[in-house]
Amino acid sequence: MVELGTRTGANGSNGTNATNGRTIDGSPLAHDAEMAWREAQGASQIGPFDYVPPMGFREYWYPAVFKKDVGTKKPVFVKMLGEDIVFFRGKADKVYALFDWCPHRSARLSQGESLFPGTITCEYHGYTFNGEGECVAGLIDSPNTPVVGKMKGRSYPTDEHDGVVYVWMGETEPVPLAEDLPPEIVDSRNHSYKHVSEWDANWTEPVNQGIDYHEAYLHRKTFNYMGGWTQPWKFKFHGLLSKELPFFRPRVANYGGIKIVHEDEKRVCSNPVNVAYGEDFHPGVNASWPRKRWYMFLPKRVRKTFSLMGADGASLLGIPSFSHGVELPSKIRTGSGSEKPAISLHMRWMVPVTLETCRVWTYTIGREPKTILGKAYKKLWYHLWRKPNTITRINEWEDLVTFQKDRLRYDLPQKLSTLDTVVIYFRRHLAQRSRDFQRLGGAYGSNHPPTKGAGLHQVATAFEQREMVGIEGGDC
Numbered sequence: 001m002v003e004l005g006t007r008t009g010a011n012g013s014n015g016t017n018a019t020n021g022r023t024i025d026g027s028p029l030a031h032d033a034e035m036a037w038r039e040a041q042g043a044s045q046i047g048p049f050d051y052v053p054p055m056g057f058r059e060y061w062y063p064a065v066f067k068k069d070v071g072t073k074k075p076v077f078v079k080m081l082g083e084d085i086v087f088f089r090g091k092a093d094k095v096y097a098l099f100d101w102c103p104h105r106s107a108r109l110s111q112g113e114s115l116f117p118g119t120i121t122c123e124y125h126g127y128t129f130n131g132e133g134e135c136v137a138g139l140i141d142s143p144n145t146p147v148v149g150k151m152k153g154r155s156y157p158t159d160e161h162d163g164v165v166y167v168w169m170g171e172t173e174p175v176p177l178a179e180d181l182p183p184e185i186v187d188s189r190n191h192s193y194k195h196v197s198e199w200d201a202n203w204t205e206p207v208n209q210g211i212d213y214h215e216a217y218l219h220r221k222t223f224n225y226m227g228g229w230t231q232p233w234k235f236k237f238h239g240l241l242s243k244e245l246p247f248f249r250p251r252v253a254n255y256g257g258i259k260i261v262h263e264d265e266k267r268v269c270s271n272p273v274n275v276a277y278g279e280d281f282h283p284g285v286n287a288s289w290p291r292k293r294w295y296m297f298l299p300k301r302v303r304k305t306f307s308l309m310g311a312d313g314a315s316l317l318g319i320p321s322f323s324h325g326v327e328l329p330s331k332i333r334t335g336s337g338s339e340k341p342a343i344s345l346h347m348r349w350m351v352p353v354t355l356e357t358c359r360v361w362t363y364t365i366g367r368e369p370k371t372i373l374g375k376a377y378k379k380l381w382y383h384l385w386r387k388p389n390t391i392t393r394i395n396e397w398e399d400l401v402t403f404q405k406d407r408l409r410y411d412l413p414q415k416l417s418t419l420d421t422v423v424i425y426f427r428r429h430l431a432q433r434s435r436d437f438q439r440l441g442g443a444y445g446s447n448h449p450p451t452k453g454a455g456l457h458q459v460a461t462a463f464e465q466r467e468m469v470g471i472e473g474g475d476c
């Protein structure tokens with residue numbers, strides 16, 4: 001366990017941050033790490049929605065759809081942040097986004113098609129709308145119909161990066177897209193694979209789960225390289241074949257506490273304090289856990305083991321490597337990647353859909369290999385190993401099933417532990433540094449609703465948002 005007097009790291013004993021008081025963008029640090037760490041020592045009751053909005057921070061760009069999926073004729077329907085959106089382009093290059101319910105008599109625009117570049121025509125009566133949501137033609141009404149220029153639907157700003165269309169659903173002016181993209185994917189030296197899936201969980205839990213250091217327990221079978229007799233396909237054969245022979249070495253028994261190693265205006269990153277391998281004695285149960293296994297006879301390999309979590313050397317973010325981090329509005333990193341093409345960063349970007357579902361964009365980001373052989377190897381590694389093993393097997397078969405719908409409650413008081421140091425930081429400090437708080441004075445649906453701006457009552461989620469305000473996270 002961490003002792004306050006001996007703690008080093010983020011806001012270490014001299015009170016300065018590891019990055020000399022500046023973020024990677026050059027702005028001053030927030031210095032909230034010490035407060036989050038202290039709060040974690042006392043079973044904090046900061047609730048999931050005290051400051052964090054149950055339907056997501058709105059003043060941000062979010063990934064919406066792959067551009068290749070938006071046809072020249074057929075639009076694409078996407079539900080996100082509780083709203084129904086139609087994406088279309090016709091033969092235009094740019095993809096546009098409109099509120100899906102037609103301004104005429106509220107049929108779904110996504111049932112229609114793009115007959116002209118950059119427009120969508122509603123299937124019901126043929127009114128046609130441009131990317132700004134303005135009616136530009138009434139095909140069966142009249143070429144001179146007076147509603148042109150008067151009938152208008154809601155449009156959302158869109159932008160693109162690397163084949164993905166991002167959308168801004170905030171009520172304030174959008175920032176440049178690059179400001180909200182993870183810096184690693186903007187760096188032209190890097191390459192990323194993207195995987196999208198729907199999870200039956202409020203968007204906050206995959207965020208919390210990405211920063212709460214559950215791995216050594218929830219994934220203990222993974223750590224043990226065993227799937228049990230009933231799930232032999234979970235056996236990690238590469239553990240036997242790897243030159244490091246990890247199968248024969250002691251696994252992580254506990255983390256010895258969590259420390260914040262980097263904080264800036266939009267993210268916080270952390271490492272375990274003092275990892276114990278093999279087994280450790282717990283006086284409360286007068287026993288050791290986990291039990292020693294006869295085949296773990298080789299010495300522990302700390303550096304190599306943790307480099308798998310990205311905690312060795314420099315990260316792709318340009319700060320010292322870390323094992324878990326969270327970035328506004330809803331991105332988590334497990335591992336931080338490195339200069340070596342072989343070590344990739346596992347980043348998930350959660351897009352709220354409804355109160356009980358979210359869309360998870362997993363970006364696997366690494367340095368682009370320089371040789372053809374290197375590129376081919378990386379492709380095989382991703383499709384044959386990383387995607388089936390990490391994204392499907394670990395994230396979707398082990399993580400999601402523990403907190404999916406009806407298996408986790410958001411309305412009961414929670415008592416956060418030292419493992420949750422980063423969760424506390426996210427729920428309390430990062431949430432209040434969000435653009436929703438900076439621009440609106442709060443976040444829709446949280447216990448601290450906006451003090452400025454009232455645009456949201458116009459959209460379909462307003463009812464859901466109001467319902468969630470009543471939920472007690474509790475600071476008591």
Ligand code: FES
Nearest residue numbers: 102104105122125
């Ligand atoms: S409802 Fe869309 S054109 Fe009438």
Ligand SMILES: [Fe+2]
Nearest residue numbers: 215219394399
């Ligand atoms: Fe996990």
